[in-house]
Amino acid sequence: MDFAGAYSWPNLSFILQGFGVTLLVAALSILFSFVLGTLLGAIRYARIPILYRILAVIIDLIRNLPLLLIIYFIYIVLPLVGVKLPLLWAAISALTIFEGAMISEIVRGGLNSVDRGQIEAARSSGLSYLQTMRFIILPLALRRMVPPIVSQFISLLKDTSLCVIILLPEMMHNIQILQGHSPNYVIPSLILAAVLYFAVNYTLSIIARRLEAKTA
Structure with a gap:
């Protein structure tokens, strides 16, 4: 091992x-x-008749596909039909599609967890559907949605x-290049990658706990 x-x-x-x-890439x-x-x-929560069922099929399809397959599809298949994205945006598009499908289910579950009685009370008090969604449903659902x-x-x-x-020239790609120069760089570079990933993910966890506490 050659840390120096x-x-x-x-x-x-x-x-x-x-x-x-x-x-x-992660931020975007x-x-x-x-x-x-x-x-x-x-x-999907609003259950718009035809659109609801179409989206349900598409979201379930995406959620049950490997992310790697979606990355390949965006980067390799789309150019064959004339849609070629720059490398960075191909990666962002694939991650957005996959994670968007996952988050949609979290949002739908959070909205469905709100007691119907509170919704009916808001509507009977004269609030419109959008006002009820903004002032009643979303605030109540938020604290359940933040952690997931x-x-x-x-x-x-x-x-x-x-x-x-x-x-894509992200961190693991560059680390692989360094490891190709010297096998003595393998463990030091992987340790550094682990530290960097942990630092960012732990920070996100702390932010999540604080947001959950504020919405409680």
């Missing part, structure tokens, strides 16, 4: 550059998947490592 060589500034800088790409995927998942979950949503975001951050398969 693995952590020399050129190698450390190369790993951190990859980690920057990891964080960028978290943002887009949250918006997509909330929208899909709300639509943040857990999903933590999974998303770890899942960015799967994008190494399409040569």
Whole structure:
């Protein structure tokens, strides 16, 4: 093991550059998947007749596919039909689609957990459906949704490592390149990767606990 060589500034800088790409992909995927998942979950909760069933089939299909397959589909299959995305956006699109489907079920479950009596009371007091959703249903459902949503975001951050398969220059991709230069870099580089992943994921866990406490 060569810790000094693995952590020399050129190698450390190369790993951190990859980690920057990891964080960028994760951040944008978290943002887009949250918006997509909330929208899909709300639509399914509203049970709009035809749209509800179509979305149910699509979401169940995506949730039961491996993320790796979706990454391959976006990066390899779509260009065959004329839709070619830059490498970064191919990775973000795949993660957004997969995680959005997961989050939609969390949102739908959270909304369904709200007592119907409170909804009926809000509607009978003169609130519209959208007002009831905004002021009654969402605040009550939020504290139930925060922990599983943040857990999903933590999974998303770890899942960015799967994008190494399409040569996205994220952290694990760069670490593999370093390991190819010297087998003595394997353990030091993996230890550094573990520390960086843990630091971000633990921070997200702390944020989740604080948000849950505030909404309690």
